[in-house]
Amino acid sequence: MNALASRVDAAWAVLHTVPDPEVPAVSVCDLGIVREVIEHDDGLEIVLTPTYSGCPATEAIEHDVLAAVEQAGLGRARATLRRAPAWTSDWISDEGRAKLRAYGIAPPAHLNAEQAANTAMPIRLFGRIAGERIACPRCASERTERLSAFGSTACKALYRCMACKEPFEHFKPI
Amino acid sequence: MQASIELNRTPAVQYLLRIGDTCLVLAQRLGEWCGHAPVLEEDIAMANIALDLVGQARALLTHAGKLEGAGREHDEDQLAYLRDERDYFNLTIAELPRGDFAFAVVRNTMVSTLLKLLWQRLAASNDPEVAAIAGKALKEARYHQQHSGDWVVRLGDGTEESRRRTEKALKQLWLYMPELFFSDDVDAAASASGLGPAWSELREPWLAEMQQVLDAAGLAMPKEAAFRSTGKHGVHSEHMGYILAEMQHLQRTFPGGVW
Numbered sequence: 385m386n387a388l389a390s391r392v393d394a395a396w397a398v399l400h401t402v403p404d405p406e407v408p409a410v411s412v413c414d415l416g417i418v419r420e421v422i423e424h425d426d427g428l429e430i431v432l433t434p435t436y437s438g439c440p441a442t443e444a445i446e447h448d449v450l451a452a453v454e455q456a457g458l459g460r461a462r463a464t465l466r467r468a469p470a471w472t473s474d475w476i477s478d479e480g481r482a483k484l485r486a487y488g489i490a491p492p493a494h495l496n497a498e499q500a501a502n503t504a505m506p507i508r509l510f511g512r513i514a515g516e517r518i519a520c521p522r523c524a525s526e527r528t529e530r531l532s533a534f535g536s537t538a539c540k541a542l543y544r545c546m547a548c549k550e551p552f553e554h555f556k557p558i
Numbered sequence: 559m560q561a562s563i564e565l566n567r568t569p570a571v572q573y574l575l576r577i578g579d580t581c582l583v584l585a586q587r588l589g590e591w592c593g594h595a596p597v598l599e600e601d602i603a604m605a606n607i608a609l610d611l612v613g614q615a616r617a618l619l620t621h622a623g624k625l626e627g628a629g630r631e632h633d634e635d636q637l638a639y640l641r642d643e644r645d646y647f648n649l650t651i652a653e654l655p656r657g658d659f660a661f662a663v664v665r666n667t668m669v670s671t672l673l674k675l676l677w678q679r680l681a682a683s684n685d686p687e688v689a690a691i692a693g694k695a696l697k698e699a700r701y702h703q704q705h706s707g708d709w710v711v712r713l714g715d716g717t718e719e720s721r722r723r724t725e726k727a728l729k730q731l732w733l734y735m736p737e738l739f740f741s742d743d744v745d746a747a748a749s750a751s752g753l754g755p756a757w758s759e760l761r762e763p764w765l766a767e768m769q770q771v772l773d774a775a776g777l778a779m780p781k782e783a784a785f786r787s788t789g790k791h792g793v794h795s796e797h798m799g800y801i802l803a804e805m806q807h808l809q810r811t812f813p814g815g816v817w
Contacts, residue, residue, distance in 0.1 A: 434694075436609075436610060436613060436694075436698065437610055437613030437614045437616075437617060437691075437694055437695055437698060438609035438610045438611070438612050438613025438614070438616075439613065440609070467617075467687075467690035467691060467693070467694060468686070468689065468690035468693055469693065470690070470693040470694040470696075470697065471694070531599065532598075532599035532602060532603070533599070533603055533701075533705045534599070534602045534603040534605075534606040534607075534705075535602070536602075538606055538609060538610065542599070556701075558697045558698075558701075
């Protein structure tokens with residue numbers, strides 16, 4: 385392995401330990417926010433894709449990522465934002481999904497072709513919620529209902545389990 | 559006091575600011591619900607929708623500022639805080655006072671339906687930055703539309719009182735609907751250059767989606783008024799000055815102040 389590759393690899397290893405500021409159970413890599421690490425003559429470039437347009441954690445993530453790389457002695461680093469393609473919950477790794485569930489957050493379902501194509505979808509009013517099957521992260525029951533379309537952060541909604549009676553958060557598929 | 563900036567009002571800059579300012583000003587109005595919504599869940603919903611809209615506005619204002627060009631570029635903060643009223647191009651409907659909860663959800667449905675249709679088309683803009691912003695914003699606008707549409711159905715098809723308020727809100731807000739779709743030189747330029755669609759092209763799909771919501775709510779679509787509001791031309795209602803005073807006073811008083 386040459387020196388350049390090892391520095392990029394070392395950066396990835398460090399980035400896998402940087403927690404998301406709002407969901408610290410998972411790393412920014414688990415969430416798929418870190419898209420690429422590029423070696424340049426003047427240092428490393430970390431390419432990030434924000435989850436939501438207005439996510440207040442975006443700047444904190446930039447800061448945390450750069451601090452981690454520099455503290456690991458990997459030299460100078462800069463962060464760039466890449467908007468396209470837009471972040472999707474499908475980028476959350478299987479490991480990330482397992483960590484979310486263990487933390488008490490129901491991970492998002494994978495998007496179907498229609499959702500992923502992101503084209504004209506009919507608006508769905510009342511009734512769609514009945515078709516959703518969100519498994520409780522604690523007892524795995526699918527007898528759950530949505531309490532609130534929006535949760536403590538832009539990326540989550542609030543649910544409750546009718547089996548174990550516990551409320552839980554759901555990472556919205558987007 | 560910090561002086562106003564001089565905006566380079568090219569058609570492309572105006573086109574993007576119509577969208578960005580609509581997001582920004584509606585976000586400001588939604589923020590007024592913080593601590594005041596009828597239930598906690600909707601308090602959170604209004605604030606979350608506002609947050610998405612601010613994020614979208616930031617991206618569009620940043621890009622519009624770069625498009626001003628020729629050494630006259632401005633950043634997002636200068637554009638948000640240091641323009642005079644006539645240099646804001648938001649739809650008038652976004653600046654109307656907060657109203658009651660029925661008013662808020664009917665307005666959110668009307669505006670988010672428009673924005674969703676716009677983002678769908680802008681995702682194919684020949685300006686790659688606009689296309690990238692749209693690809694992200696579309697997902698958010700769709701969620702806003704569903705959430706607000708659900709509430710229109712729930713209130714319209716709810717109690718006598720909720721129905722009365724929703725009908726009243728719909729009638730008031732429908733006065734500002736024609737502004738969404740009339741075309742002008744700014745639209746023509748965007749359409750010709752491939753920046754984005756003329757908004758008049760969105761009229762039919764918008765009416766079809768609104769009809770779907772109103773049918774489910776058991777509400778009749780109001781007749782279109784002859785009145786034409788002109789916010790997107792920079793000529794605003796009497797409410798706009800008060801919003802700007804609130805939004806701008808800190809930056810105007812303490813130039814460059816940060817948290």
